[in-house]
Amino acid sequence: MILYSIISLGVIGVISAIILFFVAKKFNVVEDPRIDEVEEVLPAANCGGCGYPGCRNFAEEIVKAESVSGFYCPVGGNDVMAEVGKVMGLEVTAQKPLIAVIRCNGTKKNSPQKSIYDGIESCAVAHNLFAGEGGCSYGCLGLGDCVDACDFDAIHMDPETGLPVVNDKCTACGACVEACPRDIIELRHIGPKAKRIFVSCVNKEKGAKAVKNCKVACIGCGKCEKVCDFDAITIENNLAYIDYEKCKLCRKCVTVCPTNAIWEINFPLKKVKVDKVKRVEAKVEKEKKSENKTDN
Amino acid sequence: MLKTFKLGGVHPPENKISREKSIEVLDLPKKAFIPVGQVLGAPSVPLVKRGDMVKVGQLIAKGEAFISANIHSSVSGKVFKIDDIVDSSGFRKKTIIIDVDGDEWEEGIDTSNEIIRDISLSKAEIIERIKASGIVGLGGATFPSHVKLMVPKGKKAEVLIINGVECEPYLTSDHRLMLEKTEELLIGTKILMKGLAVDKAIVGIENNKADAIEKLTKVAKDYAGITILPLKVKYPQGGEKQLIKAAINREVPSGALPIEVGAVVNNVGTTYAVYEAVQKNKPLVERIVTLTGKSLEETANFLVRIGTPISNLLESKNGLPEDTAKVISGGPMMGKTLTTIDAAVVKGTSGVLLIPEKESKRIESSTCIRCGKCVSVCPMGLEPHLLEKLVQIEDWEETQKNNVMDCIECGSCVYTCPSYRPLLDYIRLGKSKVGEIIRSRKK
Numbered sequence: 001m002i003l004y005s006i007i008s009l010g011v012i013g014v015i016s017a018i019i020l021f022f023v024a025k026k027f028n029v030v031e032d033p034r035i036d037e038v039e040e041v042l043p044a045a046n047c048g049g050c051g052y053p054g055c056r057n058f059a060e061e062i063v064k065a066e067s068v069s070g071f072y073c074p075v076g077g078n079d080v081m082a083e084v085g086k087v088m089g090l091e092v093t094a095q096k097p098l099i100a101v102i103r104c105n106g107t108k109k110n111s112p113q114k115s116i117y118d119g120i121e122s123c124a125v126a127h128n129l130f131a132g133e134g135g136c137s138y139g140c141l142g143l144g145d146c147v148d149a150c151d152f153d154a155i156h157m158d159p160e161t162g163l164p165v166v167n168d169k170c171t172a173c174g175a176c177v178e179a180c181p182r183d184i185i186e187l188r189h190i191g192p193k194a195k196r197i198f199v200s201c202v203n204k205e206k207g208a209k210a211v212k213n214c215k216v217a218c219i220g221c222g223k224c225e226k227v228c229d230f231d232a233i234t235i236e237n238n239l240a241y242i243d244y245e246k247c248k249l250c251r252k253c254v255t256v257c258p259t260n261a262i263w264e265i266n267f268p269l270k271k272v273k274v275d276k277v278k279r280v281e282a283k284v285e286k287e288k289k290s291e292n293k294t295d296n
Numbered sequence: 297m298l299k300t301f302k303l304g305g306v307h308p309p310e311n312k313i314s315r316e317k318s319i320e321v322l323d324l325p326k327k328a329f330i331p332v333g334q335v336l337g338a339p340s341v342p343l344v345k346r347g348d349m350v351k352v353g354q355l356i357a358k359g360e361a362f363i364s365a366n367i368h369s370s371v372s373g374k375v376f377k378i379d380d381i382v383d384s385s386g387f388r389k390k391t392i393i394i395d396v397d398g399d400e401w402e403e404g405i406d407t408s409n410e411i412i413r414d415i416s417l418s419k420a421e422i423i424e425r426i427k428a429s430g431i432v433g434l435g436g437a438t439f440p441s442h443v444k445l446m447v448p449k450g451k452k453a454e455v456l457i458i459n460g461v462e463c464e465p466y467l468t469s470d471h472r473l474m475l476e477k478t479e480e481l482l483i484g485t486k487i488l489m490k491g492l493a494v495d496k497a498i499v500g501i502e503n504n505k506a507d508a509i510e511k512l513t514k515v516a517k518d519y520a521g522i523t524i525l526p527l528k529v530k531y532p533q534g535g536e537k538q539l540i541k542a543a544i545n546r547e548v549p550s551g552a553l554p555i556e557v558g559a560v561v562n563n564v565g566t567t568y569a570v571y572e573a574v575q576k577n578k579p580l581v582e583r584i585v586t587l588t589g590k591s592l593e594e595t596a597n598f599l600v601r602i603g604t605p606i607s608n609l610l611e612s613k614n615g616l617p618e619d620t621a622k623v624i625s626g627g628p629m630m631g632k633t634l635t636t637i638d639a640a641v642v643k644g645t646s647g648v649l650l651i652p653e654k655e656s657k658r659i660e661s662s663t664c665i666r667c668g669k670c671v672s673v674c675p676m677g678l679e680p681h682l683l684e685k686l687v688q689i690e691d692w693e694e695t696q697k698n699n700v701m702d703c704i705e706c707g708s709c710v711y712t713c714p715s716y717r718p719l720l721d722y723i724r725l726g727k728s729k730v731g732e733i734i735r736s737r738k739k
């Protein structure tokens with residue numbers, strides 16, 4: 001009895017195996033082995049920073065295009081792209097790495113609170129409801145949608161200023177740029193030795209109105225535009241913008257800005273200019289002293 | 297058994313503390329702040345410039361788009377400047393600021409209290425006059441009234457519904473208007489009936505305003521075709537679609553206007569403004585505003601010129617009480633918290649409500665327990681808990697499919713939620729995002 005079962009099962013097995021063999025032959029999908037290889041060297045962050053849904057799709061598209069131009073993995077940077085180029089046997093031109101910068105300096109001190117928001121902790125919701133606690137309808141709402149969007153632990157809220165801070169874990173994937181309802185965050189070149197200069201304000205109101213809400217707002221006075229030797233600064237809608245491709249980091253604009261709206265990052269400390277307010281205060285004190293002297 | 301709408305609804309405490317306060321005229325402000333965007337639709341275009349002298353009732357901004365309305369000066373004096381000022385929406389809006397000097401009215405405006413009963417204008421003239429006078433829906437939505445009267449081809453208006461429901465807690469401005477301007481209101485109704493060419497009008501009033509119902513019923517006997525309909529108290533009965541359901545038992549389809557079912561709804565405040573515009577040639581320059589709140593020593597119903605800062609209302613009643621945490625423009629359910637009390641009264645301001653410290657805080661929300669209460673109270677038949685989740689995961693397509701645009705933002709879901717979830721905040725976000733997507737598709 002048992003023999004029959006073994007034989008019949010064996011025969012069915014062999015027949016099925018033969019059918020499956022031919023079916024597999026017939027419907028065989030040839031996948032380029034390079035896709036796996038490219039995927040292997042990618043960072044597997046699946047952040048979408050490259051513009052494709054996930055690392056696998058990015059790899060597929062590169063292999064399909066047989067070219068690496070127009071493809072860039074911001075997380076892996078030039079190292080990973082060089083590896084990808086090796087796999088593909090292609091030359092990869094190195095790109096300048098980017099980093100996210102916060103173009104708002106409306107700290108609690110610079111833009112004092114005028115109202116209290118007690119709704120849900122979400123910039124998208126608050127953006128719908130009012131201008132912001134400081135009154136600036138362009139500035140940071142400080143509720144941390146960018147922090148939630150970041151997959152790399154590269155951005156956090158500074159409780160003292162109420163503004164987000166980007167650290168060097170930033171991969172420039174652009175998730176925070178998407179998440180910010182006020183379009184404050186921008187991706188810019190990291191710069192040589194991480195030196196960067198940018199206008200830390202996005203307020204498009206006229207100067208007088210802008211400074212009413214925030215002491216360090218860009219008033220669009222045009223001083224920086226005039227002083228710049230490289231045509232890197234343009235002023236549109238009462239707002240200056242520094243083109244990071246053209247900027248040579250000479251810092252002339254930083255010194256002339258009357259509202260300290262232009263930021264310099266990672267420059268040697270000794271050259272940091274004296275705060276305008278402090279300078280004025282010093283003058284006043286001196287004057288007072290001289291007055292006292294004449295009184296005596 | 298009194299009529300009401302069937303689907304959903306809540307009954308919050310009424311708190312109509314200012315109901316016995318008769319309408320008092322508020323003093324003129326020193327400066328009037330008149331925003332050019334006071335209407336649901338395109339902002340108007342200013343016609344005056346700095347230094348111009350204006351009189352009360354003079355046209356100072358023209359509504360040029362189809363859905364927009366004219367704006368008239370509510371004071372006489374000199375235009376100080378045109379500037380961007382924070383208004384009741386919390387954002388800076390273009391505002392005409394006028395230094396008030398005396399109270400000189402434009403010629404041809406009848407400011408007496410005499411009641412004019414004969415309607416001499418024709419149908420087209422009535423609509424033209426309403427348009428010229430800049431009348432918008434005074435219930436709060438500020439939809440231009442003349443657009444409502446221009447019935448599109450192929451549609452026919454059968455009945456005019458006058459909205460005297462005032463279902464929003466605290467507010468009493470419509471209630472006082474019905475009591476004190478009864479006859480004018482009914483003449484206004486007649487004018488609107490003529491403008492629409494209908495012979496039937498229903499005035500819907502919730503039966504917590506028994507005195508108004510009684511008085512209107514008595515006076516309405518002389519006005520053929522006008523029925524006074526007492527309604528059961530239920531929020532949000534003042535919503536256009538809810539009122540139509542309650543009054544004539546017809547349902548306005550999703551995304552359609554009331555004219556689809558042959559109805560046109562106007563607020564009592566609007567009706568009174570129509571009376572003044574047509575019979576007295578008086579444009580919309582003032583409105584009735586309730587000043588209320590539990591911590592106030594004395595509440596009031598003011599007749600206020602448009603553009604008066606809200607702080608003026610407060611000052612005339614001993615200023616802001618110390619424990620005030622929120623000042624709301626409108627009622628507690630649908631009103632919006634002001635970011636500054638210097639914001640001006642606009643055409644859509646029905647009330648100013650002060651909320652004391654202890655009542656102002658949000659209760660911390662906990663997880664959704666799937667009780668379904670929000671679904672059962674939604675007067676539009678939506679699923680607020682689902683919409684909240686969809687907005688959180690930013691699935692705008694699905695949000696639109698679930699009819700987020702039908703939401704009238706009445707706040708019943710938030711009011712009833714036992715977990716205190718911020719449902720409406722997310723739904724509002726969804727509405728604005730989906731609206732944006734719809735508009736960009738059209739382009």
